[in-house]
Amino acid sequence: MSEIPEDLKYTEDHEWLRVEEDGLITVGITDHAQGALGELVFVELPEEGQVFNKGDACAVVESVKAASDVYCPLGGLITDVNSNLADEPELVNTNPHEGGWLFRIAPESEDVLETLMDTIAYEEYLSGLED
Amino acid sequence: MVEPLIFEYHASGGRSFTVKAPEASDLPKQFLRKSKPALPAVSELQVVRHYTRLSQLNFSIDTHFYPLGSCTMKYNPKACNSLAMLPELLGRHPLAPDQFSQGTLECLYELQEMLQQATGMSGVSLTPMAGAQGELAGVAMIQAYHKTRNDHERNEIIVPDAAHGTNPATATMCGCKVVEIPTRADGDLDIDALKAAVGPKTAGIMLTNPSTLGVFERQIEEIASIVHAAGGLLYYDGANLNAILGRTSPGAMGFDVVHLNLHKTFSTPHGGGGPGSGAVGVGERLRPYLPIPLVIKTASGYSWAAEKDCPDSIGRLSAFMGNVGVLLRAYIYMRMLGGEGMRRVSEYAVLNANYIMVCLREAGFTIAFSERRASHEFIISVKKITRETGISAMDFAKALLDYGIHAPTTYFPLLVPECLLIEPTETESIQELDGFIEAMIAIRDKAYSDPEALKAAPLTMPVRRLDDVRAAKHPNLVWQPPDEQAI
Numbered sequence: 178m179s180e181i182p183e184d185l186k187y188t189e190d191h192e193w194l195r196v197e198e199d200g201l202i203t204v205g206i207t208d209h210a211q212g213a214l215g216e217l218v219f220v221e222l223p224e225e226g227q228v229f230n231k232g233d234a235c236a237v238v239e240s241v242k243a244a245s246d247v248y249c250p251l252g253g254l255i256t257d258v259n260s261n262l263a264d265e266p267e268l269v270n271t272n273p274h275e276g277g278w279l280f281r282i283a284p285e286s287e288d289v290l291e292t293l294m295d296t297i298a299y300e301e302y303l304s305g306l307e308d
Numbered sequence: 309m310v311e312p313l314i315f316e317y318h319a320s321g322g323r324s325f326t327v328k329a330p331e332a333s334d335l336p337k338q339f340l341r342k343s344k345p346a347l348p349a350v351s352e353l354q355v356v357r358h359y360t361r362l363s364q365l366n367f368s369i370d371t372h373f374y375p376l377g378s379c380t381m382k383y384n385p386k387a388c389n390s391l392a393m394l395p396e397l398l399g400r401h402p403l404a405p406d407q408f409s410q411g412t413l414e415c416l417y418e419l420q421e422m423l424q425q426a427t428g429m430s431g432v433s434l435t436p437m438a439g440a441q442g443e444l445a446g447v448a449m450i451q452a453y454h455k456t457r458n459d460h461e462r463n464e465i466i467v468p469d470a471a472h473g474t475n476p477a478t479a480t481m482c483g484c485k486v487v488e489i490p491t492r493a494d495g496d497l498d499i500d501a502l503k504a505a506v507g508p509k510t511a512g513i514m515l516t517n518p519s520t521l522g523v524f525e526r527q528i529e530e531i532a533s534i535v536h537a538a539g540g541l542l543y544y545d546g547a548n549l550n551a552i553l554g555r556t557s558p559g560a561m562g563f564d565v566v567h568l569n570l571h572k573t574f575s576t577p578h579g580g581g582g583p584g585s586g587a588v589g590v591g592e593r594l595r596p597y598l599p600i601p602l603v604i605k606t607a608s609g610y611s612w613a614a615e616k617d618c619p620d621s622i623g624r625l626s627a628f629m630g631n632v633g634v635l636l637r638a639y640i641y642m643r644m645l646g647g648e649g650m651r652r653v654s655e656y657a658v659l660n661a662n663y664i665m666v667c668l669r670e671a672g673f674t675i676a677f678s679e680r681r682a683s684h685e686f687i688i689s690v691k692k693i694t695r696e697t698g699i700s701a702m703d704f705a706k707a708l709l710d711y712g713i714h715a716p717t718t719y720f721p722l723l724v725p726e727c728l729l730i731e732p733t734e735t736e737s738i739q740e741l742d743g744f745i746e747a748m749i750a751i752r753d754k755a756y757s758d759p760e761a762l763k764a765a766p767l768t769m770p771v772r773r774l775d776d777v778r779a780a781k782h783p784n785l786v787w788q789p790p791d792e793q794a795i
Contacts, residue, residue: 213725218780241776242719266781307695 179209179303182274186290187299188250193274194293197281201256202290205278206238206247206269209303214240217266222258223280229253231289236279238269247279251289257281310770311361315787318348346789365770367714369577373740375664376579377685377717377729378472378520380550382657384575384637387644392636402628406611412632413610417603419639426642426650427546427566428559429589433598435630442567442586443478443514443545448622449565449590449597450512450541451482456620462511462539468497469723470519472545484511491723495523495677497531506538516545517561518552518683520721521676522661522729532562541565541593549573550733551658551684554651564591574638585634596620601629656734657684660741664732667745673752676724685731687724690752694726699755699762701726704748706773709766711747 185193191210195203211217221237229235229249236247258280262268269277294302333340350358368374374381392398400412420432436442447465454462465479468489476486487505490498502513513535517525525531535542544558544566550573558566570585571578578584590598600621601612612629615621645653665686669675676687694700705715705728717729732741754762766772 216777218777241780243722245722267777 179207179212180274181208181296181300181303183296185274186293186295187302188248188293189302190248190250192247192250194250194290196287196290200283201281202251202253202284203278203281204247204250205273207299208273211270211273211277214238214245215242216240217269219244220262220266220269220279222260222262223255225255225258227255229255229282238266249282250293251282251284252286253282253284255280256283311358311365313787314350314355314358315348315789317350317354317358319350367709372712372714373732373736373744374714375716375730375732375744376714377522377687377731378547378720379579379717380569380572380684380731380733381579381714382550382575382733383735384577385641385644388575388637388640389577391640392633397632397636402632406609410609412636413603413612415639416629416632416635417605417610419635419642420603422639422642423568423587423589426553426557427544427568427589428557429566430592431595431598431602432587432589433600433602434585434587434635435599435601435625436567436586436588437626437631438582438584439547439567439569439572439586440474440478441625442569442588443474443543444481445586445588445599445622445625446543446565446567447478447482447484447512447514449588449594450543451484452597452620452622453541453594454511459539461509464509465511465543466502466505466513466535466540468513468515468519470495470497470521470721471514471516472520472547473720475514475516475543475545479514485509491519491521495519495521495680496526499527499530499534502531502534506534506540508539510535510538510540512541512543512564514543514545515563516547517558518548518685520548520729521723522683522686523677523680524551524683528561536562546573548684551654553654554647555654558589559591565589565594570638571634575641576634576637583631583634585631585638587630587635587638597622599623599625653734654684657732658682660732660734660736661685661730663738664730664741664745667742668748671745671749671752673748676727684733685729687721687727687729689724689727691726693752693755697755697759699751699759701728703755703762703765704728704751707751707754707762707765708747710768711743711750713744713747 185195187193187207191207193205193207197203217238217240219239223235230252231249233249234246235249238245238247259278369381369383397412400409406413416434420434423432436445463484464487465484466487466489467475467479468491470491479486489501489505492498515525517528519525532542541564542562544563546566546568549568553573566589567586570576570587597620600618600623601614602618603610604613661682661684665675665682668688669678674689674692676689690701690704701718705718708715719727720729751762
């Protein structure tokens with residue numbers, strides 16, 4: 178069973194979002210997503226200062242099985258990226274919700290957060306996919 | 309490893325011989341090497357045994373059933389190879405004048421004509437060296453068409469998510485923006501999403517039909533009319549041509565441009581990285597833009613048409629005229645089969661796939677798009693077995709090797725979880741197909757009775773499970789001598 182922490186918000190594309198104390202939003206892929214991809218061999222991250230719209234492909238996660246785009250869950254400016262992933266992409270597998278975060282974004286608006294799933298909703302969404 | 313590298317047989321002072329450098333050489337002096345190459349000192353017999361043993365480790369179509377989905381690993385008749393190797397064809401220098409190349413040119417001209425007929429197109433260029441280059445040529449022609457019409461805003465290529473993974477890569481290489489369209493639950497394209505996606509920026513759509521889901525896109529004529537009405541063109545990825553050969557054609561479906569993997573559908577052993585051939589066919593609108601050179605027939609014989617005759621061409625894709633060896637194999641294959649034979653290719657390719665699909669379904673396997681008829685390939689998902697036993701699609705693939713069967717394609721297409729994409733091709737006998745079905749059932753039974761044993765598979769291969777993550781992250785591609793001085 179995938180781990181689904183309660184302090185995060187979730188998208189249908191299997192990304193998680195955490196609102197930090199400074200108002201920035203940290204984004205990563207969920208435990209379910211890393212499990213489906215298998216061990217990652219490469220992560221391509223956006224550059225700090227880049228601006229994305231909601232739904233833009235802004236990162237790539239690549240395993241021996243597949244390469245997948247990560248879609249920006251909300252519009253805004255990239256403020257930080259997790260540079261540790263260049264040498265240790267497997268952090269996304271071993272610690273998807275903490276050490277394996279992908280990037281931080283200063284959102285244009287936080288409205289999108291209201292539309293995202295919480296732990297219970299994401300758990301239901303995942304069990305719906307199983308059937 | 310079961311067989312060391314040839315370099316590891318080197319013994320200082322071992323038996324070998326040195327070829328004496330020729331007295332006179334055409335090579336300019338600055339290009340001549342000054343030190344001896346680091347070749348191992350080994351005897352002729354050691355060399356013969358080394359390479360013979362390596363050849364025995366091959367898992368190939370000549371030795372094993374090879375149902376690798378999306379790859380069309382059919383048997384290639386030996387006659388195609390031996391005839392293409394005739395000295396009159398093999399010995400022709402690429403710079404030989406047309407008048408001394410009439411035999412080769414005639415074969416290539418007729419190949420252009422046959423491919424044109426098989427695809428329902430108005431013109432063919434044989435010059436792309438591989439499928440990927442054929443795709444590049446196709447999108448470049450679409451761009452040239454829009455540019456000539458001063459239609460500069462059209463830079464979006466629509467790609468359904470069931471298309472080949474190379475399609476979005478090609479569009480990106482050409483500087484286009486990729487617009488992805490989802491697939492419906494029945495495996496066909498989401499028409500409403502297509503209608504919403506087309507517009508004044510649409511350059512074209514890239515489609516594979518049958519799609520990578522192993523089903524024929526039934527709305528293809530409607531798709532063609534929607535894209536054409538929006539001012540875009542249709543690109544056909546020929547990856548799955550084996551399913552429709554002689555039955556229908558990209559031209560009949562409304563496509564404007566198509567690339568063919570001649571090495572795949574038309575008889576060149578492939579899968580080792582080349583050489584290939586990605587010949588392109590086009591409808592009337594794109595004919596002026598075909599990559600050069602083309603073979604033309606005039607009163608004085610066959611000749612190459614190039615820059616002078618084709619001023620609007622997108623240009624050259626190779627130094628000469630493509631991979632002629634692959635083109636000749638395709639020519640010989642088509643001439644041996646004839647029109648009737650080519651229809652039988654797709655007939656048996658589709659029959660064999662459907663036979664395995666129905667047998668596996670009756671044996672209780674989960675078939676993706678089960679209500680649909682398979683094309684030349686189909687998908688099973690072992691998700692239920694994985695959930696109940698921990699045995700994954702990868703474990704099935706590895707276990708099949710112990711039954712003397714090459715693994716089907718795993719985890720592709722990405723739309724189906726824990727999937728195997730199975731393509732038997734037309735060249736297998738029913739005994740071979742039954743053997744595969746029995747192996748799949750035996751592996752499934754073992755998943756429930758002794759899953760740990762399957763996790764250890766393969767047991768009979770020269771190597772067991774390889775660390776593919778480490779291979780991807782830390783590739784070790786060049787052998788380093790233990791001691792530079794020793795060689």
